[in-house]
Amino acid sequence: MPVSVDEKCLRLTGDDGTSGTLLGMRCTECGIVVFGPATFCQSCSSPALEEIELATGGVLYSYTIVRVPPPGWPGPVPYVLGEVELPEGPHVLAEVIECTHDALQVGMPMTLALQPVSMPDVPGSERVVYKWRPAM
Amino acid sequence: MPVSVDEKCLRLTGDDGTSGTLLGMRCTECGIVVFGPATFCQSCSSPALEEIELATGGVLYSYTIVRVPPPGWPGPVPYVLGEVELPEGPHVLAEVIECTHDALQVGMPMTLALQPVSMPDVPGSERVVYKWRPAM
Amino acid sequence: MTQFRPGRDVYVVGVGLHAFGRFPDQSLSDLARDAVVDALQDSGIPWTAIPVAYFGHVYYQGMSVGETTLAQLGLTGVPIINVENACSSGSTAFWQAYWGVTSGVFDVALAFGAEKVPGGPVTVTAEDSPARYIGGDHMMAGYALRMKRYMEETGATAAALAQVTVKARQNAAMNPYAHRKDTYSVEDVLNSRLIADPLTLYQCCPTSEGGAAAVLCAGDTLDAYGVDRSRAIRIAAAALTSGNYNGRGSDHSAFSPYRTEPAALQAYEMAGIGPEDVDLVQVHDAATIGELQQIEALHLFPYGEAWRATAEGRTALTGDVPVNTDGGLLAMGHPFGATGIRMVHETVTQLRGEAGPRQVENPRVGVAQCSGAGDVTTVHILTR
Amino acid sequence: MTQFRPGRDVYVVGVGLHAFGRFPDQSLSDLARDAVVDALQDSGIPWTAIPVAYFGHVYYQGMSVGETTLAQLGLTGVPIINVENACSSGSTAFWQAYWGVTSGVFDVALAFGAEKVPGGPVTVTAEDSPARYIGGDHMMAGYALRMKRYMEETGATAAALAQVTVKARQNAAMNPYAHRKDTYSVEDVLNSRLIADPLTLYQCCPTSEGGAAAVLCAGDTLDAYGVDRSRAIRIAAAALTSGNYNGRGSDHSAFSPYRTEPAALQAYEMAGIGPEDVDLVQVHDAATIGELQQIEALHLFPYGEAWRATAEGRTALTGDVPVNTDGGLLAMGHPFGATGIRMVHETVTQLRGEAGPRQVENPRVGVAQCSGAGDVTTVHILTR
Ligand SMILES: [Zn+2]
């Protein structure tokens, strides 16, 4: 069975690791939404949070082409890192795949993409990672 | 040429790494002596320090037989660790070699011994290390 | 001796713990957060009213872990400061919180700490230190050297030293937060495998994980924060010292006992009490010998007599000077960032009369003492 | 907003630096000690008169490094506290020292810091963090995201951003402590290799080593300590904030600009001045974009206009708001524990009129600002 890179941020919905949903928490007091787990609201500290499924896409708030990767980066170099603003408010940072560098533009629509990633030479390290790809 | 494990604590005097002297600093204001380098006196903070050569032996203040070694320990296990009080005052902690465990006794005279030590699988890591052995 | 100037009275108004043990599925932040939530709830003061927080931890687990942890409770923008002082990291956070409140900078402060200590011998120097060649940087070997010398000088018996562990485990058996709850006989302790002669495994604290938190509040603002005065415990003294030159063993200070004395004397003076007024004590028993030497350094027993007092049961829950009533480091383990505040937790719980089966009879004065590499010592005195 | 209560006036009475650069033969303690000796000498106050010390550093290099370092100056027994707040570790030590003195706990305090930053991209999470799979924990990639967005929103040109480095190197060329002293043209900066588009190598601070120290003294005890009043520089404000929820980017706070605003507003209020009174500024220019956004967050320029002001030379030594007069992080490098105190060193040196060839004309008010992971921000205002 495929394993999510972070079960509290990404819930896999199928058995093959190709479908899933980003998770967030909404405060029922003040309405703000955050990406990933939370016990208390980041804005008002209320514990009245409910888990929600986030939109499967958003717009590209900013991006960069990383030419010197961070330690332990298991992917190709260079890679594109994109910060996507979801309609619910949160920004989600992830690799942008299947894109042409020159075609990237702030404001362009992006859609969620899942890919398996393994750490080189670490058996059992495969995780399903959330990424972005330009929307059709 | 042999290299001292810490040139400010142990000065090698020959070319073969078998002879050397422990170094200390004496405060010309208050007279206290410390083992190893110092810029200011530990007791009175005076900068008036002079380097001295320490005695080549002392008495065993305490000892233990270490059965679970610290990370990176390059020697045999178990090993004996001895705290020796020098006539000048300082205590110097080091491995006790060439001893019978049952014959060790607090208060027994000890004498300086030098041995080369290498870190396993680290080329060029050989250092001459100060140790103690029971005095004849 | 450094003279600080205490100002307002300061109280501990809330304490919280995450259980001590092994929690592979919980991060450092998880341990810390749970303890904080517990302490806030105990105090009745909400997170949004806390103006400052001090977080104690040692090992690098990412930057600004205090901030990352408390961000989970809401981004309130307050100063959060991560502090490290070896085994005294948690108690340093508490000390800092105390001085901030007594001096009037803030009315309330949060002190918390957590640690995930890896297994195996604990060292205090960097990996590339010459100590790796010399073999002397080994916390338990240091305690073994102290133990050998103490036994030689005082005539302390192996059985008396083992009794420290026997007592710790008996106390821990009544403490749901303890890492090790099974009890042992003196023979069990002496027959456990040797780590560094004469120290056996059961005489060394386990490597553990855990979290602890405390909320402090100025006495003149207790009512403004709606604090239950009947459960507020006053901080009568807060002392923190580094090494003093003492003419012996300064070259190998980690192995020199009785570094605690200057901090203890400062604390007694600040509290206006003496060792004879102390009703219960938590001390730094990373190894059995540690407990004996610390209670002597605190002047609770004359030099060389703590082992006999222990053998006679005087440091047990029912003795005249109960020591490490929650099981101490020997049974709780020693998550560096949490330990000092865990001691405050136990002292407060006892002084409130809320310690259940391990309650000491009607205590009024409690002492918490931590020691750490770099010759750091903290002594805190709490009173009802 | 949290309201703290300043008490007595506090002055910086001594500053010291160890040069910034690469020093493979010197330990973290060596760097720190040299800076302390320098600062003590500058202050005229001997180590034996210092009642407390705060040491800022980030990476684990053994426990209690502050204690180990100061033990070399003599074992005086005073409290020594190691603090960590990511890139703001040094400024946090300074902040803590200030509040201890202003509140009357001590008359004098030592703040110092040092770091040996390893080469390669800087990350802020632990090694086993899911961030390793996601690729987002990369300090310079974070700055690149901010830069791309800023250029998009404001029309800032690549040349204006590069000018930040050009200016930094010009200033550093007059600073004997700087890591990088060679100067560059805008073309050199833009043609250096790409790290994370659009950020090029020369727009990123080098990874460096260094140490810094400052001695603080209460105004009402300057004479008692024999301090030369003509060289004492007053601390008019000391603010430290963690993250505030601001409705945007809180999920990726490391990449959210303008976190500095709350700390800046607190500091201006505390000092009783406004941005228009500021004569020179040191800000957190870990990358060129950082300087532009920080001077906007400090309200020295309106949002989106700092790049133009830079291109026009207004932030140069001869401009109306000289920024990073010693070369900043871009030329000094960024040893986390030292940086914040290095900024105090430069501000004090300028306000004393002792900055030599890089002296700003007759400055009276200087600001030092640091940012760090965990959304830590410090803002200190110093006045002559
Ligand atoms: Zn809310």
Ligand SMILES: [Zn+2]
């Ligand atoms: Zn002296």
